[in-house]
Amino acid sequence: MNKFVIVFSTVLTLSIFAITAQEEEASEKAGTPAPKSASFVTPDQLHWGPAPAGLPAGAQMVVLDGNPERKGSFTVRLRMPDGYKIPPHTHPTIERVTVISGTAHLGMGPKFDQAAGQVLSAGGFAVLPSGMQHFAWATGETIVQIHSHGPFKITYVNPTDDPRNAKQ
Ligand SMILES: [Cu+2]
Known part of the structure; x- marks a missing residue:
């Protein structure tokens, strides 16, 4: 050398x-202060609640670490029912997805196309750069873990896909 x-x-x-x-x-x-001590959670201690309004109805979410709405690192899990679909969208920050159970399908681009998805079974992992258009769906009840930096937002390619626009 x-x-x-x-x-x-x-x-x-x-x-x-x-x-x-x-x-x-x-x-x-x-934003969220960095943790000063270790913390542990067992699967039965997870407090699932309805997913945020920016996601189609029917999914549940739990925050494991940090706060997706504030600056800083966070980890959440999303539980999707069989057949759940998230239309094409982008995020302002990177999205790292780990499949915990079930089967997640991820496709790239502005058009929802079930023929174009990457199949990820439990243990699968994906990195979606900030601003990259992507869509997802689940076969069987599927839990994915999302790890990123906040503030985490979802912007739909087609505004009519945004469930927040329907609630008026
Ligand atoms: Cu996404």
């Missing part, structure tokens, strides 16, 4: 640490 490579990798490592520290600091300043 020459000197340049060593210097470069040291600088890179240091900047990664700096970015992580900055993220944590930003999260503490403007």
Whole structure:
């Protein structure tokens, strides 16, 4: 390894640490404080409630960590009934999806197309960059875990798909 490579990798490592520290600091300043102690939850202790109004009716959600509405890291789970569909949409921040149970289908693009989805069974994982148009549906009751940074929002490609527009 020459000197340049060593210097470069040291600088890179240091900047990664700096970015992580900055993220944590930003999260503490403007939103959910970073946890100071360990916390544990068993599956029977999860307090499921109705999913937010931005999602089609019928799903349930539980917040495991953080607050999706505030700045900072958060983790939630979404329980979808069989056949549940989320029309094409985007998020302002990255969406990381882990399938806990059931089968989730994820498709990319502005048009809901059940022929174009990626099938993810339990244990499957997906990363959806911020601003990327995607859609989803479930076969069988399906639980996915979503890990991202808040404030997390959902913007539908077609505003008539937005359940918040129907509630008037
Ligand atoms: Cu999404």
